[in-house]
Amino acid sequence: MTRPAGKSFDRSIVEGPIGPAVWKLAWPTMLQNVIGGLQGIVDHAMVGNFVGYTGNAAIGVSWQIFLVVQVFIGSLFTGMGVLVARFAGRNEPEIVNKVVYQAFLTALLLSVGILAPLGYFLAPTLLDLVNAAPAVQAEALPYIRTLFIFSFGMMVFFMLGGALRSAGDARTPLRLGIWMTVLNLVLNVILIRGLGPIPAFGTLGAAMGTVIAAGIMALVSAYFLFSGRWVIRLHRGIDWRPDPAIIRQLFRFGLPTGIQGVAMNIGGVVLLRFIGSLASSAEAQAAYSVGYGQLFSLVTWTSVGLMGATAAVAGQNLGAGKPERSVAGVRIASRIGIGVAAGIGLLFLLVPELLLDAFGMDDPGVAVLGRELLAFLSVSGFFVAVALAYTGALQGTGDTRGPLYISIISQLALPLALCWVLQSTIGLEAHHIWFAILLGHMTRCFLSAGRFRRGHWRRIEVGIG
Numbered sequence: 001m002t003r004p005a006g007k008s009f010d011r012s013i014v015e016g017p018i019g020p021a022v023w024k025l026a027w028p029t030m031l032q033n034v035i036g037g038l039q040g041i042v043d044h045a046m047v048g049n050f051v052g053y054t055g056n057a058a059i060g061v062s063w064q065i066f067l068v069v070q071v072f073i074g075s076l077f078t079g080m081g082v083l084v085a086r087f088a089g090r091n092e093p094e095i096v097n098k099v100v101y102q103a104f105l106t107a108l109l110l111s112v113g114i115l116a117p118l119g120y121f122l123a124p125t126l127l128d129l130v131n132a133a134p135a136v137q138a139e140a141l142p143y144i145r146t147l148f149i150f151s152f153g154m155m156v157f158f159m160l161g162g163a164l165r166s167a168g169d170a171r172t173p174l175r176l177g178i179w180m181t182v183l184n185l186v187l188n189v190i191l192i193r194g195l196g197p198i199p200a201f202g203t204l205g206a207a208m209g210t211v212i213a214a215g216i217m218a219l220v221s222a223y224f225l226f227s228g229r230w231v232i233r234l235h236r237g238i239d240w241r242p243d244p245a246i247i248r249q250l251f252r253f254g255l256p257t258g259i260q261g262v263a264m265n266i267g268g269v270v271l272l273r274f275i276g277s278l279a280s281s282a283e284a285q286a287a288y289s290v291g292y293g294q295l296f297s298l299v300t301w302t303s304v305g306l307m308g309a310t311a312a313v314a315g316q317n318l319g320a321g322k323p324e325r326s327v328a329g330v331r332i333a334s335r336i337g338i339g340v341a342a343g344i345g346l347l348f349l350l351v352p353e354l355l356l357d358a359f360g361m362d363d364p365g366v367a368v369l370g371r372e373l374l375a376f377l378s379v380s381g382f383f384v385a386v387a388l389a390y391t392g393a394l395q396g397t398g399d400t401r402g403p404l405y406i407s408i409i410s411q412l413a414l415p416l417a418l419c420w421v422l423q424s425t426i427g428l429e430a431h432h433i434w435f436a437i438l439l440g441h442m443t444r445c446f447l448s449a450g451r452f453r454r455g456h457w458r459r460i461e462v463g464i465g
Helices: 018-050 053-089 093-129 134-149 152-166 171-193 203-227 244-276 281-295 297-319 323-350 352-357 364-396 401-424 430-454
Strands: none
Touching: 018 053, 018 152, 018 171, 018 203, 018 297, 018 323, 053 093, 053 134, 053 152, 053 203, 053 244, 053 281, 053 297, 053 364, 093 134, 093 152, 093 244, 134 203, 134 281, 152 171, 152 203, 152 297, 171 203, 244 281, 244 401, 244 430, 281 297, 281 352, 281 364, 281 430, 297 323, 297 364, 323 352, 323 364, 352 364, 364 401, 364 430, 401 430
């Protein structure tokens, strides 16, 4: 097929040295995710200092609940990424454009028609489910309802970013992510603390800043998508009708990832219930929200960036008929992830008080639990980095069921069973929960690497007809 005016696919991903190809996709994605993680950290720090640790806990439990539903819709983007990478590797641009458009239509229906109304009405019940303290619920309810109602902007932004990375362009999502982060920070400074005639919205202001910034950048992204300046573009000649064949493939590859995401986040919600059952539940929830939800994001977001890069490299090279380059790519990504995890882990061990103080975690009980959690997470980072690199390779090549089974075992069954047994026998303590998190990460790492080495992904066929 001939390509209409616009950028061409970067063929260095499937030709030439594999190391530079991985790094070309990895560093912009990692940097974008770190910047996005820093945005969340600033939100927590501002809310912690202006509202208190109940505001931190409210943001933490709200996102844990919101992600349970969001990742299910977002799983379509994994299915989209599989198809985009495979057909980009085959150098078939018009099929790539059709796939992205069909993913947009499907996400629109699910986000506006299902997520917004159900999320709004079920929010109080969901907050009860995680045993959130009354003071935390009061801060969390307007926050989480705002996320549910206005989620579509975030969906569009993340969908287009994933599509561009799968097609080999990681720098454009980085630029858009930087602009969105700057806009979000400016809005949050104004809305959380107030400015002039604008009142201080506190915790709610953080949600307002997030959805407004995402909505604006989604509109900007849509403009460029139709302008023809990107490697993916929509044009007048495209078929605007829903395409059942493509949508089936989106669900074929995406649905296991959606179930995986829901299972992992349900595991997080149940883990919050265990934390909520502790004697110092509010303090433990605050330590968990800041330590695991924010500071550990320095590991998870860089690792998720590597996962996206590995998925694109593995998928494109499999599409180009070069599976050995897919194998080499995941090994290089794992080494990069281990190096990042080592640096962040040292910070957790050497300056935990400094990190926690930045979030207003000056309550003695919260500080003790936070330092304890960071010690466990300094080890977890190594296993998470490697696990996500191999998860990206599996998902990018179309093996989305393997990570689903692995996540159910490692992130749901194993850690929650351990917490339940300890709670029923010797009595559950915070450090037991922190150890359960570490054990889950170790298990996920070993199972993911083992699944990839079995090579089932080499035989997966992708088609839309």
